[in-house]
Amino acid sequence: MLKSTLNLINQITPFEEVEAHCDIPCGIYDPHHALVACLTAIRMTDLIVAHKNEKSSVEWLNEVSRYVAEKEKHAEIVKHEIRVIWGDFYKAPQFEKYPNLHELTHSIMLLGSKVRQEVNKEASLQLLEKLNEFAEIFWEIKGVETYRATSPYKPELEVVYPKLG
Amino acid sequence: MEPDLNDGDYIVVLSLFLNRLRLDDWVVIQHPQFGNIVKQICGVSSGGYKVKGLSQYSTDTESLGVIRQNMILGKVLLRIAGS
Numbered sequence: 305m306l307k308s309t310l311n312l313i314n315q316i317t318p319f320e321e322v323e324a325h326c327d328i329p330c331g332i333y334d335p336h337h338a339l340v341a342c343l344t345a346i347r348m349t350d351l352i353v354a355h356k357n358e359k360s361s362v363e364w365l366n367e368v369s370r371y372v373a374e375k376e377k378h379a380e381i382v383k384h385e386i387r388v389i390w391g392d393f394y395k396a397p398q399f400e401k402y403p404n405l406h407e408l409t410h411s412i413m414l415l416g417s418k419v420r421q422e423v424n425k426e427a428s429l430q431l432l433e434k435l436n437e438f439a440e441i442f443w444e445i446k447g448v449e450t451y452r453a454t455s456p457y458k459p460e461l462e463v464v465y466p467k468l469g
Numbered sequence: 470m471e472p473d474l475n476d477g478d479y480i481v482v483l484s485l486f487l488n489r490l491r492l493d494d495w496v497v498i499q500h501p502q503f504g505n506i507v508k509q510i511c512g513v514s515s516g517g518y519k520v521k522g523l524s525q526y527s528t529d530t531e532s533l534g535v536i537r538q539n540m541i542l543g544k545v546l547l548r549i550a551g552s
Contacts, residue, residue: 306549310479322497322505324474324522392476 333393335439338385339463341378342435345419346428346459348375353423379420382431386412386438393442402441408434432461439464473523477551480507482543490518495545498536507545508533 313319348371355371358364390409399405415431418424436452443450449467454460474480474495482497490496494510498520508527512519517535522528 307551310549311551314479319479320505322480322507323503324476324478324507395477 333389333442335385335389335435335442336465338382339432339435339439341381341385342428342432343455343457343459343461343463344378345375345382346425346432346461348372348378349419349423349425349428350459353425376420379416379431382419382435383413383416386416386435389438389442394445398445402445405441408438408441412438429461432463436462436464474507474548475551479549479551480545481547481549483546484543487538487541487544490541490544496520496536497542497545498540499542500533500536500540503528503533505542508536 351371352368352375355364355368386409390405394405412431412434415427415434418427419431440450443464443466446466450464451467452462452464455463480495480497490510492510492512495507496510496518497505497507500506508520508522510518511521511530514535517537517540519530520533520536521530
């Protein structure tokens with residue numbers, strides 16, 4: 305009741321707005337960054353697994369440490385990018401139209417953490433699929449058609465792209 | 470200020486008694502760089518207050534700089550979810 309009254313008053317006589325965060329409201333949102341970061345995390349997982357049976361050495365340690373660090377970093381990028389779109393771009397009408405958005409976003413958060421914590425190819429592939437679903441919804445909301453194509457670089461997996469031009 | 474304050478939420482702000490601000494108070498600030506923003510007081514320094522956002526992605530306290538008394542427009546009394 306209070307909310308709807310405030311919403312009504314706000315429509316008639318808009319309240320003064322303040323920003324609760326300091327992001328510049330540029331309006332630029334794109335799930336592609338998350339998808340590329342996910343591909344990187346998958347690639348790092350593949351590289352770590354490929355080094356599984358090698359004998360430990362300083363060089364081995366250096367390489368694997370770098371792969372792990374990049375996997376950590378890019379899984380976190382996935383989570384950050386999706387959080388921003390979910391928190392800043394999606395509004396009530398989208399949540400009404402796509403009621404699975406909260407659950408989808410939450411599953412991305414959980415899988416992102418799993419990919420960070422473990423060397424788990426299956427989880428990373430599940431994460432990519434969830435991100436593809438997320439990207440399809442995002443572009444549908446923007447009124448942009450999408451298609452799925454294999455990324456032209458390793459790990460050469462299917463990714464959602466917007467059909468532009 | 471997510472998750473405590475989300476896009477579209479309403480806040481009720483008191484513009485009086487601003488000389489009685491305390492730690493953890495939420496304040497609306499007219500910031501020369503970031504415009505009108507809401508932040509939480511996290512410290513007092515010479516010449517003003519230190520403030521922080523609650524989101525991990527908020528601009529950090531150092532970048533927000535010292536908030537002088539005359540930059541504070543009001544104290545947040547109440548939050549109401551907007552959606």
